[in-house]
Amino acid sequence: MPIGNLVDTYPHKAVLTGSLLARITALFLFAISINFFIGNNKLIPIVLFLIVDAISTNLNDTCYSAAIHELVNRHTAAELTDTKRHFFIFDPITGTGRRPV
DSSP states (O other): OOHHHHHHSHHHHHHHHHHHHHHHHHHHHHHHHHGGGOOOGHHHHHHHHHHHHHHHHHHHHHHHHHHHHHHHHHHHHHHHHHHHHHHGGGGHHHHHOOOOO
């Protein structure tokens, strides 16, 4: 199911909560399982965690944007988007490296 359809079908709060819980669970399982792997096999839990993290991040960004567009009028949404983009100037300093939507 494409992420846009998932976000439009279910309540945003439930999607965001489920996504964050999945990411925290994946991080917890990663922390527990990483020491069971040796050498190059450590890449297995790393890749699995990165897959869950990437899906969760994409889902959160899409859901957040959809919620903003539903709850805020167009003029205020444009201001929020501009403000959000201005904060991305600090990405190289903070090391987050995320781009505006």
